[in-house]
Amino acid sequence: MNAADTNTAAAFLAEAGRQLEECHQKVRHCLGQLSEEQAWWRAEAGLNSIANRVLHLTGNVTQRIASLIGGDPDHRNRDLEFAERRVIPVGELLARFEVAIRRAEVVLSELPPERLHETRCYRMLRGEVEATLLVLILQTLTHLAGHTQEIITLTRLQLGSRYRFLQTPA
Secondary structure (H helix, E strand, O other), X not given: OXXXXXXXXXXXHHHHHHHHHHHHHHHHHHHOOOOHXXXXXXXXXXXXXXXXXXXXXXXXXXHHHHHHHOOOOOOOOHXXXXXXXXXXXXXXXXXXXXXXXXXXXXXHHHOOHHHHHOEEEXXXXXXXXXXXXXXXXXXXXXXXXXXXXXXXXXXXXXXXHHOOOOXXXX
């Protein structure tokens, strides 16, 4: 890897860490406005609650970044993330999510840029895939951002005019 490639890879990893923190902040902001009942509310029986999405994101970030890249043991039970119906307090959901985000930030901050070309095999809904660490990180961030936006939308749907924006428009 030449110097320009190394600099680009390092910038990518720094931006990945920034995006992890941005999503963390948005999820924390939404959950901070919700009661347990609202966090576990479902628009329909077959749809996931905000809380289930937070459990899912916790599992996904932990598995993809801490385990596949960082080498931590993988204890994920993806099906349980969506099947969970017991009301886990918002504070506990946030604590779990924060642990996953913080660990992912450490893994990415310690990842040498030249390792981004390494590959890993992992499972996606379409089956087993093999991709570079760069692609794995990008997919994880895209997934995290998409569900974060769903959490914002569901929070706004429930709170209506009581929703407090994280940033006030200029």
